[in-house]
Amino acid sequence: MTDPPSLNVRANELFQKAVATQDVLRLARTTLDRTEILDFGVNSTGGLAAGLHLAEMCMAGLGTVRLQAAGPVIDLPQVFVSTDHPLQACLLSQYAGWKISTDDFFAMGSGPMRATAASETLFEEFSVNEETTYCVGVLESGSLPTQSAIEQMLTQVGSVDRLSVAVAPTASQAGNVQVVARSVETAMHKLHELKFPVSKVISGTGAAPLPPVAKNDLAGIGRTNDAILYGSVVNLWVDCEDQQIQKVGAETPSCSSTSHGRSFLELFKEANHNFYALDKALFSPAVVVFHNLRSGKTFQYGKLMPDLLRQSFGMLND
Numbered sequence: 576m577t578d579p580p581s582l583n584v585r586a587n588e589l590f591q592k593a594v595a596t597q598d599v600l601r602l603a604r605t606t607l608d609r610t611e612i613l614d615f616g617v618n619s620t621g622g623l624a625a626g627l628h629l630a631e632m633c634m635a636g637l638g639t640v641r642l643q644a645a646g647p648v649i650d651l652p653q654v655f656v657s658t659d660h661p662l663q664a665c666l667l668s669q670y671a672g673w674k675i676s677t678d679d680f681f682a683m684g685s686g687p688m689r690a691t692a693a694s695e696t697l698f699e700e701f702s703v704n705e706e707t708t709y710c711v712g713v714l715e716s717g718s719l720p721t722q723s724a725i726e727q728m729l730t731q732v733g734s735v736d737r738l739s740v741a742v743a744p745t746a747s748q749a750g751n752v753q754v755v756a757r758s759v760e761t762a763m764h765k766l767h768e769l770k771f772p773v774s775k776v777i778s779g780t781g782a783a784p785l786p787p788v789a790k791n792d793l794a795g796i797g798r799t800n801d802a803i804l805y806g807s808v809v810n811l812w813v814d815c816e817d818q819q820i821q822k823v824g825a826e827t828p829s830c831s832s833t834s835h836g837r838s839f840l841e842l843f844k845e846a847n848h849n850f851y852a853l854d855k856a857l858f859s860p861a862v863v864v865f866h867n868l869r870s871g872k873t874f875q876y877g878k879l880m881p882d883l884l885r886q887s888f889g890m891l892n893d
Contacts, residue, residue: 582668582687585636586711590739593628600625610725610738616747617719626752629741633713633753635687637664640756648806648881651784654755661779665760666767667703671715680724681716688712692731709737717744717792745795751788754799758783758807758860762827765859769823775815777868781860783807786888797840801887804829804839805880807860813867820865820874827863828877832856838887
């Protein structure tokens, strides 16, 4: 499979487009050290269009993200994602695999700056050439990065001339969209954990309900995770033996976890807000459908839980 152009080059095109249209997207731009910061919802308004742009930037421009009309499961817009480069767009860029933590700042980092830093074991398995003079990242945080956070990121990405970061809280319109746009990414990550050859995934689509914006980031983390765990449907086109799908199929969706059926916020509070204390099997789409290009067969696993979603999203009937 031919690799697409540099992830950071593609993401930078979207970042600079956002800078050029920041008034329309309702963003705010600041600079600190060698870093250009775009606020997608911390102190700025942001919005739905900003969230869609942010999600595509996070996928390094190798996926499209759109809003669709409400589906049959719940009366909310659907965040629809599609990509023909799921390994590069999702695992090597979109996955929030970089924890940025200092005394005065915390964020989960995603986007192609991860490939430049290449500090995760994932990049030992999938090597990419991201030796560019600049890199682009997305931070999920309720505050803008501090000097110490900028220094930490610049140290890890090495000798780049410019670091460009987009920041959005989970409890914002833009942050809400970009997190829910991770349906295909969660499927890819789960398959990688299950030792499925993810390079055999040729294309992917995902749809998940867009929850109401929560009153704070903690509640937002609960709602956006529930949207994927209990409301998303992911379709994957693969090229492999049917037995390889059947071996991992039942373990791929979130219902494979013993924690399935409980709201993410409840589980997160029990784990003292520690993601790593939660059952890894839970972090998956509700439904995963495999379409085998080699055999022409389709395999479907998982189930949707609309009642849990309505409760999580505060959609109560008077």
